[in-house]
Amino acid sequence: MTQNSSAGSADNRHRVIPLVEQHEFFQQMLRRSPVSRRGVLRGSVSAAGASFLVGGSLVGSASASASASSSADDLTTTGTIAGGFVVNGRHLSFGPDPKRQMRVAGQLFDLNTYNAVPSGIKVEVEYGYEAGAYGHTVAAEIRQLVTHVPVWNGVPTGPVTASLTDLLRADQFYVHALIDCLEPGRTYHYRFVYTKHGERGHTPDATFTTAPDGRRFLSPFTFTAYGDQGITGAPGTGRTLDDAPSLQPEPSSHITDDYYNPSDPDYFDPASTTAPTDISPVAALVTQITRVRNPVNHTPSRFTLLAGDMCYANPSGNAQPIINPAGPGGNQPGDSNTPVPPPNSGGWDDYDPYVWTSYLTTIEPSSASIPWMFNTGNHDVELFTTSLDADAATVDAYGRLGYGGHASRIDMPANGPRSCPSVYSFTYGNVGVVSADANELSWEIQGLLGYSAGEQASWLRRRLGEFRHDPAIDFIVVFFHHCAFSTCDGHSSDGGVRKVLAPLLSEFEVDLAVQGHNHIYERSNPIKYDAATNTGSSSVQATSKSAHEAATVRPQTDGTTYITVGSGGRPRYSWSGAVETDRNFLTGVDTGAPGNGTTVTADPATSQGPSAAQLDFTREYETVDWSQARYSDYAFIALDVVPAAPDGTATMTVRAINEQGVEFDRVVFKRDVRGRGPYSL
Template structure:
């Protein structure tokens, strides 16, 4: 019996015949042994080139030495800026970016509210070294430097300006952000969400066999769906953006990508894809907090003992690149909660719960689900919280030919969501848009067609799959069709064929009665929040699905009385 289903192990250089039998920790042990036998010194590679080193044995690589040498002569710069909330979004904001080379001195963040910058924040520089074994004795290496700062003591509901300032006095362009509103605020606001984004461009190296292989009949999209999503969200300027896992696909080998097309590059983990990705989202993320959950493509065994992270389940690289609120259980870096206005948001790590892809299953030892119960209890006891929104990667409720519903995730979270009347759940993994009727005990409670109003207290939880963030789409099971506003084709209805994923090639057929809206292309969700008046009354969440071409295709209103 293999430890990880074939084709689903994170692939960072371990031979495929071994990786299929290894956990993430076992892959890391193999890599550590390999790298001890084939060390790469800093003298063996050039600095620069956005932190990438062309290392030993990389003949004919796109990371050319000439390009790196040219880049090394350029001034140090901060690229790929992105914001995230701290534990308290009213008073904290985390700033991050990547340096194009090691800084010759301290980097700082200038922060202010009016016409001048009145505060200087210290910046932590986190060095991330990636040494990826290649065929034979070769190693492909990169050295990246990420900058992080945290602002605390901010005023709720206020706009601030900031910039990174380098040792030579040069600065990044100024950007601004708004903190979460204080308690009692009644002004409407919005947030956005999707999952499974990736990058539209071919990665710069190491993944030559990995392409954006869109189907020939995929004609309803823009040329670059992932980029189009960022453009729309940047123009919309939501309060924050949620990404429900499978962020940039630096690891292209987890289950959930287009059919393999050959080429040795497909198998290679490429840390510089993160550089491309942060550059892609910067025009939104420099001003809007992007809050990430982790998916199966975000498990990176290369970093199990990386000092920048200290994780033991493939998340060490994320600790160098990302800032996430540290409000979850220790050892679960992508499990956290934050509150914005009257909405409590929960990020879960479905890798810990999945039966379909068990590489990281059970790593928390039950700590995550115990924390989830405590967190839901606290949110429902908080008179200032009207709404609970959860987001994670593997779906508890979805249909598709690729992944459908994960039995482990459903068993872990659905009973708790029923018990605590969770309002909205945002998922990824299946590359499609799909919205359910409100669900309780696994079945539809009421029908909620496009434009309907749902009352979660009595009707149940609405689950939305937004794995439609840019990666090439999947397909429905035979006989299942699209179902959305403006659909010109056949309509297979709400009751359709699906299955529960129990493990590798283990599927339990399931005819479901809850698949209300389906769109097999690229879309993101906007959630418009209208708080109740100061004296109490009706509050709503309006969930709207918009395609990458700007067309609204689905809408449902969730309503509560306060």
């Protein structure tokens, strides 16, 4: 839309604001409502939203359509309230030493006034070997996240007017505690306890288990991974918790969660009189993760890797400042930043921080019991600047990279390079795990390109070298967002990510790279990287015919396998090749049907087929021979690790599992560890 400077209505409440005055108008709005870390504005969440937030995890019997006020009574069934406040959305993460440290976190908010300041409230974590007799207490830190920016309110059909602007006031509070000096390989009970004005509330009891102590007492274990999750579907009828009216991403961003169709096994027809038990792939996958068990000792998943794009509170995903002062359709900084809101949208711009509350509630059935280790994707960049009309407190809270919101909400080990908040590593048993920030390397989306000035790459080289030369580490898993190798038509591959990461993964014999970004599942053959052309080729055909005829890969000689598993719940992508189809043992890999092979052909003349994003924003089309397994639906992976057997071989089996809990791909990684001595089973 083109702005103009016409006078508009004589009524000042509807005065058209000329472009030259818009910036000052917004700044006046901010000055009239100052925000500081000591004195913050209060707002309220809708009753429907509040009941969803409560009902999602704390209230087993609460109706999704209950009011916020009546939800307080319902909460007493599984949790209690103090001064109107609750802690919800609990999520764990490993501390710097997963054997002896665990970080516990959640969101603290008032049921009746979401943005209420928790003054005079004390939050602690009780923990110990038994529920109800914890024996140990640690104080929790309360972190405040200020989000205070102008937004478009309504549907402007002409130049922006004063009556069509509003302020997004979100002041969110997150509680965090580091539990230290724990015993390796031990299960603990814990709960949050919060007191205010003599009232004492607490969350339900939950458990966590620390990592095992290196080579001693190491038993088989399982962990899980996927990316591009999002939250439960579009604002709904309230007939089920999954269909609850809730806080959703702004549909004006042209991204919608309401993308189900009758081909989905869990499709929900709104006209039906029978409510389904689950209509959301997001919730379904979280449920399936809670059901995962190690095939040998039947223990649950020990942690989850989330390969970026967590909840899509920022649906634009362009790694640019979020607010556009040029208005709907304006060109500062880009014409995609502020699309015209639809009728009755509530007036949100591209960024909705309340979506994080729904997200943490959605994952809580798993994240309250096992650590969720997060990686940053392009939709996780939440960037504001004062020149684009956010106030100074908001700009300070979110930081120069747009990662400051994550520092308030979630915990990461913080043991990576100083300039890279989401780059880190940890060890669990005989597996070394590394989180790499592909936002800093991406040629497709360049908003954060090169922000560390090479510090990330240098650190990755050192850390991968340390892992590979550590006799206690058998397998190395690196997870990141943008794909180094993928044939999906959504984003395909990223030449910048590939150029930095592929040679490092090859040099240090990294067993597995877990990628997100493309909303599909795709497993490559082990790839031999060619630095001269920045391409890769298959070393072996790792074909999986069934769960009993799994593919076998020996990374020491075969190379690195890349699995794209951005299939956590967002709209599904398709394949870039003209005749490519899904390829896995559910669809049949030996049918001989066109497009059912590992070679995917590109045609640069027609811009079809696999491609890699280039630094100049062009795409290099490439015919590839490594697309071994493909699945264009919702899925995650479970990784079953078995320490070295008497023959000196350690294994890590990757099982791909869909939202119905059905396995459709399997590959076994084998490492010869003779000479190191066997692990204790």
